[in-house]
Amino acid sequence: MRLALAEGIVLFGGVVSTIVLWGRPALVNWVDLAVLLGQAGTLSVCCIVAFYYNDLYDLRIVRTLGAFIARLLQAFGVALILLAGFYAVSPEIRIADGVFLSSMLVIVGLLLPIRAVGYATMQRRVFAERVLIVGSGPLARKLMAEIDASPHAGYKIVAVADDAGGPEASRLPYPFRAPLAMLGKLAVEARVDRIIVAMSERRGRIPMAQLLEAQARGIPVEDGLRTYQALARKLAIETLPPSSLVFSDGFAPGPLNAAFRRLISLVVAGAGFLGTLPFMLVIALAIKLDSRGPVLFLHERVGLHGKPFKLVKFRTMVPADGATSEWVHDNQDRITRVGRWLRTFRLDELPQFFNILRGDMNLVGPRPHPASNFSLFSEKIPYYVLRTAVRPGVTGWAQVRYGYANNLEEEIEKMRYDLYYIEHLSLWFDVRILFDTVKIILFGRGSYATDAYPFPAPVDEAPPAEPRDIAHSALKPLARGER
Secondary structure, eight states, X not given: OHHHHHHHHHXXXXXXXXXXXXXXXXXXXXXXXXXXXXXXXXXHHHHHHHHHHTTTTOTTTSOSHHHHHHHHHHHHHHHHHHHHHHHHHOGGGOOOHHHHHHHHHHHHHHHHHHHHHHHHHHHHTTTOEEEEEEOOSHHHHHHHHHHHHOGGGOEEEEEEEOSOOSHHHHTSSSOEEOOGGGHHHHHHHTTOSXXXXXXXXXXXXXXXXXXXXXXXXXXXXXXXXHHHHHHHSSOOGGGOOHHHHHTOGGXXXXXXXXXXXXXXXXXXXXXXXXXXXXXXXXXXXXXHHHSSSOSEXXXXXXXXXXXXXXXXXXXXXXXXXXXXXXXXXXXXXGBOHHHHHHHHTTGGGTTHHHHHHHTSOEEESOOOOBGGGHHHHHHHSTTGGGGGGSOOEEEOHHHHHXXXXXXXXXXXXXXXXXXXXXHTOOHHHHHHHHHHHHHHHHHOOOOOOOOOOOSOOOTTTSOOSSHHHHHHHHSOOEETOOO
16 A cells, blocks of 8 residues: 555656646646646556556565566556546546657656665565564464565564474574573574564463563564464464454454444445346346356355355356265366356356345455355364354455365465454455455456465474365265355
C-alpha cells in the first residue's frame, strides 16, 4: 500500500509536469485546472490499477528489476485498455497523443531509477535491522524462511541462538550460538538491533533475565509468532499456544462490525445477482449443452456456528455413478470443458449470491467445508472449530493466497490463512480480498502459495511419504462428489 501510494504521487507529479511543459494548456480558469488534474489523475490511476493487477506492488513475487521490467510492459497494455474505457465515458479528459506518449516515457523514466535503487537496497539489506533469532525449531525455521522471502520487511538475520544444537542447527545458513545463558553477550558481539524469540517449546527455556537485560539496553524483543504472522499473513497453528487465541479479541468480532459487513454483503449480492442473471443463464445453457446432468450442484456445507446449509454452485463435473473422492486432483478426468473454464475464472461460484441473500454466507469469509468432513477436520486440524466463528464466504483469504486443496496437508495450510483472516477481520481486509479475487477472475492466474522452506524439515514436521493416501483413508467419499 505504501509503495503504491508513493509511486502514485510520483506518477501524478510527473504526468502533471509533462502536460504543463509539453502540452502548454491555457490555465485561465478553474475548469482548465480541473481538466488538467483530471487528465493526470486518470492516467495515474489507470497505471496504478494496472500495476496492482500485474503484481508489481507484491515484492514477494516481483523480486528483481528484471522481473519488474517484464511485467511493466504487460501492465502498460492493461493501462491502455483502462484508459480507453475512461476516454469512451469522458472524452474531454483525453490527453493529446504527443503529450500522452511523452507522459508514458516520463513514467518509465521515473519508475525505473526508483525501482532500481529500491531493489538494490532491499537485496543488500542496506537499511535492514540486524536480527538475532532465539530458537532453532520448526517455528524458527518458518520465520527464517519468511524473512529470507521478504527482503522488503527490513530484517537481516545475523545469528541464531539456542541451547539445542545438533546436525539440524549446523545446517542452518546463519551463525549458530549457544548457550542461551550468554544471550546478552551474544547480542552485543553480533551488534543486533532486534531479538526475535521463536522457540516452539518455551516452558522453562526462555532466557527471561537476558531478554530483560537486552531490552534495558534498548534492543527490542519480539514474539516470533507475531512476527511470522505479520510477514506470512497466516498463523503458525502447529506452534500456536491456545492461550494466544483464547485471549485474542480477533475471534470475537463486534456486533457492529458483523452487521456492517453483513449489510455490504447483502447489497453487493443483490446487485450482483441481478446484474449477472443474463450471464448466468448463458452459463446454464452452456453447461446443459456440454454434458449430462443438472445445471446446479447442491451440497451440504458447514456454516456459522457449525450450522449446516445447502451450498449452490454451477456444476463443473460429470456426475459420478457412485462414491468418489472430494479432492480436485482426483477428479480431473470428471471436469467438463465448460467446467474447466468456469473454475479458472471462479464463475462456478456465481449462484452463491443466493446463499448470501438467504443468510448462509457473506461475500468474504472462510470457504464452507463439506459437513461430512467436519468431525474429521476438527480432529486432524488444530483449532479447526474457530473457522465457524464467522459466516463462510464466496471468496476468502485462503482462496486468494492458496487456491484449491488436494489433500489434508493442504487443508491445514489453508487453515493457517483462514485463522489469520478471522483474527484480523475488518472491512478493509475484505476490500483487499475482493480486489485480489477480481484479479484472479479477470486474469485467470489462480491463487498462489507463499511458503518457501530452504531448511531441512524436522522429523516431527516432515510430510508423510504418501499424503494423498492418508487423506483418502480418512476422508469420507461423496456420492456425486464435487468441490
